[in-house]
Each structure stands twice: as C-alpha cells, then as structure tokens.
Amino acid sequence: MNHLPSNLLPDEGSPEWMNKGDNMWQLTAGTLVGLQSVPGLVILYGSIVKKKWALNSAFMALYAFAVVLVCWVGWCYQMSFGERILPFLGRPNVALDQQFLRDKAFSGDFPNATMVYFQVVFAAITLILIAGALLGRMNFYAWMLFVPLWVTFSYTVCAFSIWSPAGWLFKMGLIDYSGGFVIHLSSGIAGFIAASWVGPRTVKDRERFPPNNILLMLAGAGLLWMGWTGFNGGDPYAASIDASLAVLNTHVCTAMSLLTWLFLDILFFGKPSVIGATQGMITGLVCITPAAGVVQGWAAMIMGIMSGSIPWYTMMVLHKEIRLLKQVDDTMAVFHTHAVAGCLGGILAGFFADPDLCRLFYGVEDSVHYTGLVYGIFRGRPKAGLRQMGVQLLGIVFVTLLNVTTTSIVCLVVKTIVPLRLQEDELEVGDDAVHGEVAYALWGDGERLETATEAVSFEMNHEWPTVDVKTSTDAEME
Numbered sequence: 001m002n003h004l005p006s007n008l009l010p011d012e013g014s015p016e017w018m019n020k021g022d023n024m025w026q027l028t029a030g031t032l033v034g035l036q037s038v039p040g041l042v043i044l045y046g047s048i049v050k051k052k053w054a055l056n057s058a059f060m061a062l063y064a065f066a067v068v069l070v071c072w073v074g075w076c077y078q079m080s081f082g083e084r085i086l087p088f089l090g091r092p093n094v095a096l097d098q099q100f101l102r103d104k105a106f107s108g109d110f111p112n113a114t115m116v117y118f119q120v121v122f123a124a125i126t127l128i129l130i131a132g133a134l135l136g137r138m139n140f141y142a143w144m145l146f147v148p149l150w151v152t153f154s155y156t157v158c159a160f161s162i163w164s165p166a167g168w169l170f171k172m173g174l175i176d177y178s179g180g181f182v183i184h185l186s187s188g189i190a191g192f193i194a195a196s197w198v199g200p201r202t203v204k205d206r207e208r209f210p211p212n213n214i215l216l217m218l219a220g221a222g223l224l225w226m227g228w229t230g231f232n233g234g235d236p237y238a239a240s241i242d243a244s245l246a247v248l249n250t251h252v253c254t255a256m257s258l259l260t261w262l263f264l265d266i267l268f269f270g271k272p273s274v275i276g277a278t279q280g281m282i283t284g285l286v287c288i289t290p291a292a293g294v295v296q297g298w299a300a301m302i303m304g305i306m307s308g309s310i311p312w313y314t315m316m317v318l319h320k321e322i323r324l325l326k327q328v329d330d331t332m333a334v335f336h337t338h339a340v341a342g343c344l345g346g347i348l349a350g351f352f353a354d355p356d357l358c359r360l361f362y363g364v365e366d367s368v369h370y371t372g373l374v375y376g377i378f379r380g381r382p383k384a385g386l387r388q389m390g391v392q393l394l395g396i397v398f399v400t401l402l403n404v405t406t407t408s409i410v411c412l413v414v415k416t417i418v419p420l421r422l423q424e425d426e427l428e429v430g431d432d433a434v435h436g437e438v439a440y441a442l443w444g445d446g447e448r449l450e451t452a453t454e455a456v457s458f459e460m461n462h463e464w465p466t467v468d469v470k471t472s473t474d475a476e477m478e
Contacts, residue, residue: 029229041129074094131191133192138422139418177235177246178289186402191334195328195329287342358370368384
C-alpha cells in the first residue's frame with residue numbers, strides 16, 4: 001500500500017474497493033448510451049418522418065429521456081435492482097440518499113451513483129424506442145402520462161426478473177448480456193401493442209410518409225451505431241477482456257447485418273436503399289445485444305447474416321401477408337427491428353453461447369447454466385444446451401406476455417384521462433397544431449407566415465426581384 005503513487009492511495013473520495021479505471025469506463029459507457037438517445041434518436045426521429053411531424057417526433061424522444069430520469073431516481077431504480085419483495089420486483093424507494101450513492105454497487109467495483117446513472121440511460125432508450133411505433137399521431141399529453149406509467153409497471157418488472165441477481169429468470173440462468181429481452185423485445189412488443197391502441201396515422205400519411213432529411217437520419221443512425229460501444233461494452237461492469245470482445249462482436253454483427261439487408265434490397269428491388277441499410281444496421285445491433293460478450297466472432301458473423309435477412313423477410317414479405325401486421329400502424333417498424341430481431345438474438349444466444357466466455361462474464365463455474373446448444377452437443381452435454389434454449393424461450397414468452405398485458409392496461413388507464421390519438425384537424429396540420437411551433441422556418445429571420453391568407457397577400461404585394469437561377473419546385477423541396 002505504501003509503495004503506491006499518491007494518486008492511487010485510497011481515501012474518502014476513492015475507497016479501497018473502488019477501481020478508478022472501471023468507474024471511469026462505466027461513466028463513459030453510460031454517456032455513450034445516453035448519446036444514442038440524446039441527440040441520436042432525437043435526430044433520427046426528427047429527420048426520418050414527414051416534415052410536418054419532425055418537431056413532435058424529436059420532442060417525444062427528448063421528453064421521455066427527461067421523465068424516465070426523474071422516475072428512475074425517485075423509485076424505479078430500486079424497483080429494478082433493489083431489495084426483493086417479489087420474485088419479479090424490488091421495493092420502491094428513492095435512489096438519491098448520499099450514503100446509498102457512495103456505497104459499493106450490487107456488482108462491479110464502483111459506487112451506486114455510477115450504477116444508477118448507467119442503468120437509467122437503458123431505461124430511457126427503451127421508452128424512446130417505443131415512441132418509434134407511435135410517431136405521427138399520438139396525443140402528446142397521452143405520451144406524457146404513458147412514459148412514467150410504463151417505466152414503473154413494465155420496465156422495472158422485466159429488469160428485476162432478468163438482470164437483478166435476485167430475479168427469477170436471472171437465477172434460472174437466462175442469458176441477456178445487454179438488453180435483448182429487457183430493452184429490445186420489450187420495446188418491440190410494447191410499441192406494437194401501444195400502436196394498436198392509439199390507432200393509425202391519417203390515410204394520407206400512411207400512403208406517403210417521406211423522410212424530411214435523409215442525411216440527418218444517417219447522422220442519427222451513426223450516433224446510434226457508435227453509441228452501442230457503450231451499450232454492450234459497459235455490461236461486464238468492468239474495463240475487461242469481455243468488454244472488448246463484446247464491442248468487437250457488436251460492430252462485426254452490425255456490419256454483416258447492414259450488408260445483408262442491402263444485398264437483399266438490391267436483389268429484390270433493384271436499388272440500394274439508404275433507409276433499408278439503416279434498418280439492417282439497427283437489426284444487427286439489436287440481435288447481437290443479448291449475446292455480445294458470450295459468443296465467438298464467427299457466431300457474431302452468422303448472427304449478422306441472420307439479423308439482416310430474417311427481419312427483412314418479416315418486414316418486406318410477411319408484413320404484407322399477415323392481417324394483424326397490416327392493421328397495426330407501426331410507424332418505424334419497431335416490431336420487426338426490435339421484437340423480431342431481439343427475439344432472434346435471444347434464441348441465438350442460447351444456441352451459440354460459449355461456456356468459457358460465459359464464465360468470464362458471469363464469474364461462475366457452472367456446468368448446468370450458460371451453455372449454448374452448440375457447445376452442449378460438441379462437449380457431450382446436450383441436456384445443458386437444451387436447458388439453456390428452454391430458458392431463453394421461457395424468457396421470450398414472459399417478456400411478451402408481460403408487455404402485452406402491462407402496455408394494454410397503461411393505455412386503457414391513459415385513455416380514461418386523455419385521448420390517445422390526436423384529433424383529425426390536428427393530424428392534418430402536425431407540429432404547429434400540437435406545439436405551436438414548426439421545425440423549419442419558411443421565410444425571414446426564423447419567422448414563418450401565420451396563415452395561408454397572409455401567405456397569399458405577401459406574394460401578391462411583394463415585388464419580387466428578377467433572378468437568372470431557377471428555383472427548386474415545391475415537390476423537390478418537400
């Protein structure tokens with residue numbers, strides 16, 4: 001101890017049990033995940049929708065991030081990771097007491113304050129992903145109520161069951177490395193169910209809903225992809241070899257998924273779709289999430305091919321053939337990119353999980369749990385592999401039933417207070433009717449014409465200068 005440099009000596013602000021490197025990495029990883037939402041998904045949502053919904057879509061994401069943070073420190077963190085009161089739920093309590101925040105977290109060599117911060121960004125992005133299914137028609141006041149109710153009664157149950165050491169699925173050995181079940185399957189199912197309760201966009205919007213800025217959409221997608229370094233790299237709760245493997249597997253799988261989706265678009269539709277490639281990127285990120293640090297690189301490559309093809313098939317083919325999928329207006333196809341891809345990743349985690357890598361992540365030598373079916377067969381333990389697949393399937397059933405039930409109840413409760421869907425006249429106008437603001441100014445120094453009458457009067461009375469350059473048509477501007 002006496003031979004340590006003075007900056008490494010333990011003191012009140014850096015106790016002996018705390019690893020400064022792990023603490024710094026955990027804070028960095030949490031910030032990377034936060035940047036996926038703000039500004040990542042704020043930008044992506046605001047640019048991928050029709051121009052009249054740009055502001056509303058972006059603000060739904062920003063609002064959710066703020067509200068979840070307040071709920072998290074108020075009661076949700078303890079419900080997700082605190083003292084067990086049921087096999088699937090912790091005791092509600094605040095996570096703001098200074099002594100609690102300075103104590104060692106339930107896992108990792110860093111304080112509770114770091115863990116609370118790291119976990120809240122995951123809870124927040126789950127709600128923002130749900131918003132993707134509801135863009136372009138949900139009453140913002142209904143969204144204001146939906147977010148705190150859903151994070152309290154759905155997310156906490158899922159997180160405690162799967163991620164808390166006291167949770168029933170955690171004890172059974174469910175493999176969900178970084179949220180394939182808790183975040184992606186949950187948001188995909190919840191978004192689809194909420195979309196069915198809210199109702200569809202206008203007929204005009206369903207038929208034609210062009211992105212208002214694909215370049216900005218790519219910027220948001222880029223933040224989402226790079227932010228996944230913290231999303232999957234932070235879950236070993238240490239700056240470890242396992243974290244490095246998870247990060248590399250994440251990017252390998254994502255690249256393969258994007259390329260697979262792109263190839264299928266070219267093969268069947270004749271053109272390389274930028275939006276399609278972005279969808280393939282997302283499905284790759286989602287699929288690898290439950291398995292990121294417990295599968296080998298070759299398995300991540302296979303998972304990328306499957307995540308770029310199976311969700312592509314469900315979105316491009318089955319969606320047009322299955323009546324229920326056609327009826328529900330899922331704006332951002334969250335069901336396909338998150339529920340289908342998350343479900344696929346959860347199954348493949350049970351298939352490809354390497355027991356040696358699981359030992360690195362979970363820190364236990366377990367001959368029964370954490371053995372992928374492939375390794376169970378080749379190492380003479382097929383029962384262990386089959387058991388793992390069974391646990392993974394049980395997790396999928398639980399998360400699906402939980403989110404169908406809780407999301408429906410939350411929507412029914414909100415519906416008794418405010419309408420879930422905007423009025424028809426508001427749906428025709430968009431941002432201006434909902435917020436009294438618009439994303440893009442049309443003229444002047446950030447000003448806009450208040451009414452169509454003023455616009456006509458301005459054009460008739462204004463003496464336009466003669467110019468040689470031709471202006472873009474309205475259609476091109478749209």
